Amino acid sequence: MKIRTLIILLFVNCQLFSQVKSEEICIENDSVKLPGTLTYTNTNAPLIIWVHGSGNVDRNGNQAGLNVRANYIKQFRDSINKKGIAFFSYDKRTSNAENFPYLKDIVLEDFVEDAKKVIAHFRKDKRFSQLVLLGHSQGSLVAMLVADDVDKFISLAGPARSIDEVVIEQTRKKSPFALDTVEAYFTELKTTGTLKYVNPMLISLFKRDNLPFLISWMRYKPIEEIK
Known part of the structure; x- marks a missing residue:
């Protein structure tokens, strides 16, 4: 009975230890708002920052305007968190309706500046051991252009050509x-x-x-x- 009780207690403690914590964070680039979600199981772990590919994609990988609910970023987040790695993704500026008045003549460099603001925010957050920038598709180039500001860079399905x-x-x-x-x-x-x-x-x-x-x-x- 004592052994069984000990096993149960150890299981409960492990479950509590690995529980995913979630924080809603809104980063601003002048008038543009970039709300996102930070999730982690513990601190002193690497933090992956997701940089979006093309399209008006939100933090979870959905596109409301096209009625696309893929949730591929959320699925990626869940898998990464299970490995003890922290993860942050934010709504692309073009997916947040509050930003629509500020999107005239948008250029690629706008996304670069958004990524810089996100990096600067987490540079001040000393809870994580490394900042890893993961750029998906179009976001691979965006992340590449600011890769000097982070510890590691990952290109996911990024093209090599213009x-x-x-x-x-x-x-x-x-x-x-x-x-x-x-x-x-x-x-x-x-x-x-x-x-x-x-x-x-x-x-x-x-x-x-x-x-x-x-x-x-x-x-x-x-x-x-x-x-």
């Missing part, structure tokens, strides 16, 4: 009939900074509101930035 090269290659494979047009649009963007006309079939990519962001994104080649 976005125009990636899109041209995808078009060549999936929609070869549009290849010449897409190549011409990227050339025009690079030389003039705008497009006089966009084929309606390609408006989702080359919509006028997207052009400042696309131009800023094209400037970077991840394979060069990572050196």
Whole structure:
């Protein structure tokens, strides 16, 4: 009976020790608000900071505007926490309705500045042993551009080439009939900074509101930035 009681007590203590703690934190970049969730089982552990890929993604990996509830970041968080690693993810500035008045002419560097603000916040938090920046897809480049400010950098499904090269290659494979047009649009963007006309079939990519962001994104080649 004593042995059984001891085993039960040890089990309860282990459960309590590994219980995940959660904190809601809102980081601000001027008028832009970046609310997020910090979870950890204990302090003095590495902290992974998630940097989003493309799309209006929230801290859990969902996109309310598209009715996408993938929860892939939440699932990743749960798995990481089970390994004793702390995790923080925040709502991308484009997913938070409070930020909509401040999103005109958004460029890639805006996401870079957001990541810098998050890093600066956790640099002041001495509870964690390391800051690890994990950039997913588009976020790989964003994280790469601020990787000098953290202890480690992880690229998850990050492309090596510039976005125009990636899109041209995808078009060549999936929609070869549009290849010449897409190549011409990227050339025009690079030389003039705008497009006089966009084929309606390609408006989702080359919509006028997207052009400042696309131009800023094209400037970077991840394979060069990572050196």
